[in-house]
Amino acid sequence: EAEVAQSPRYKITEKSQAVAFWCDPISGHATLYWYRQILGQGPELLVQFQDESVVDDSQLPKDRFSAERLKGVDSTLKIQPAELGDSAMYLCASSARQSSYEQYFGPGTRLTVT
Amino acid sequence: AQSVTQPDIHITVSEGASLELRCNYSYGATPYLFWYVQSPGQGLQLLLKYFSGDTLVQGIKGFEAEFKRSQSSFNLRKPSVHWSDAAEYFCAVGAFSGGYNKLIFGAGTRLAVHP
Numbered sequence: 001e002a003e004v005a006q007s008p009r010y011k012i013t014e015k016s017q018a019v020a021f022w023c024d025p026i027s028g029h030a031t032l033y034w035y036r037q038i039l040g041q042g043p044e045l046l047v048q049f050q051d052e053s054v055v056d057d058s059q060l061p062k063d064r065f066s067a068e069r070l071k072g073v074d075s076t077l078k079i080q081p082a083e084l085g086d087s088a089m090y091l092c093a094s095s096a097r098q099s100s101y102e103q104y105f106g107p108g109t110r111l112t113v114t
Numbered sequence: 115a116q117s118v119t120q121p122d123i124h125i126t127v128s129e130g131a132s133l134e135l136r137c138n139y140s141y142g143a144t145p146y147l148f149w150y151v152q153s154p155g156q157g158l159q160l161l162l163k164y165f166s167g168d169t170l171v172q173g174i175k176g177f178e179a180e181f182k183r184s185q186s187s188f189n190l191r192k193p194s195v196h197w198s199d200a201a202e203y204f205c206a207v208g209a210f211s212g213g214y215n216k217l218i219f220g221a222g223t224r225l226a227v228h229p
Contacts, residue, residue: 006157040222042118042219043158043204043219045216045217048216055214056211056212056216093157100215101146101208102163103160103217105150105157107156107157108155108157
């Protein structure tokens, strides 16, 4: 069964350092999402891609966060510089098309900022 | 604005007992509703979804949910809980915003199962 891949699974970094997460969606899925999930809360959408274009980044803290999906396949989410409050699970999801609400999630990257 | 409320932060049940997890939504149109399960340290797995039609929907792992428009609810149920059901459960509503579809999640209900 096709799955969304994410790496690394765990990341510990010091504040003010740069950190990057990678996501490979299910093959053929045009829409890709990055979510942040703070402990004890539900996932919150950070950025949504349709192919290589960002279609919603209204909740992305653009002063320190960036996301790209250059060839419309895999994607990278970067934080620079990391802050203590960025400690969270970062989830990637994909869906077959923009009109679909069905999203398939990867295992996530657990980030701890010290 | 669209929102999802899961009133119960933490629920504990005995193995073999029945389960009901509550979910209330706020959405102006006919909602698309979802339940996801998240095991510790893992991503989210779709349990079931409601788009239209029969208000009682069946999902994986023996779960079902009932859509009640009059109560703006989409409660998740299971007749007999297994120890492996211990996890966090998220209700979500599909929203159309800014020209694109997105999911809005509740804060989750953590389920503990006693042997």
